[in-house]
Amino acid sequence: QQQVKQSPQSLIVQKGGISIINCAYENTAFDYFPWYQQFPGKGPALLIAIRPDVSEKKEGRFTISFNKSAKQFSLHIMDSQPGDSATYFCAALGGSQGNLIFGKGTKLSVKP
Amino acid sequence: EPEVTQTPSHQVTQMGQEVILRCVPISNHLYFYWYRQILGQKVEFLVSFYNNEISEKSEIFDDQFSVERPDGSNFTLKIRSTKLEDSAMYFCASGGTARNTGELFFGEGSRLTVL
16 A cells, blocks of 8 residues: 555656656555656756645656546656656655655666 | 765775765755665664654664764764675655654665675
């Protein structure tokens, strides 16, 4: 019940295309769903996050879509750029003290 | 821009040795965390720390691990007797000023290699 399942494991997209990464969770007590971006050799960096009272959040080229009834959420990267090439992790807030449960990550490669 | 800093960036140690990883969280944050990432795998929660005590820990965080906030700025993770399987990247994170929003800021990590 504490798992967050993420897919796909890897993704190749052409420059200008849309990258879509999906996550699913089981624990309905989760109430905060961030996406983190990680470049090689760096720590995860918060990209965008959503709470379950909204169905969509957009920040620039990044959009989170949230389906509470299906317990699924996804990250859409519009107009994908080579600089977006990184590993993306979805996560869910799993406890009252803010410990995040991470998905296994998606390695995104954007081809020029 | 405030950031979480971690030292050392890389430590190589022999199995059975003690290791201390250090972190300086963002100064006005109240919640502190250690996470672990084995090469190529997901980021795993180890422990959270609030109000000078452990608030939550995972099954990974066994008796070999301890955390401390020895002064007002540093937050340390000690592994008492390292095992080969402790080789990983260890990330410190901090978050929350007045309350815990769930928004965490991660350091760049300390790579631990146990031989």
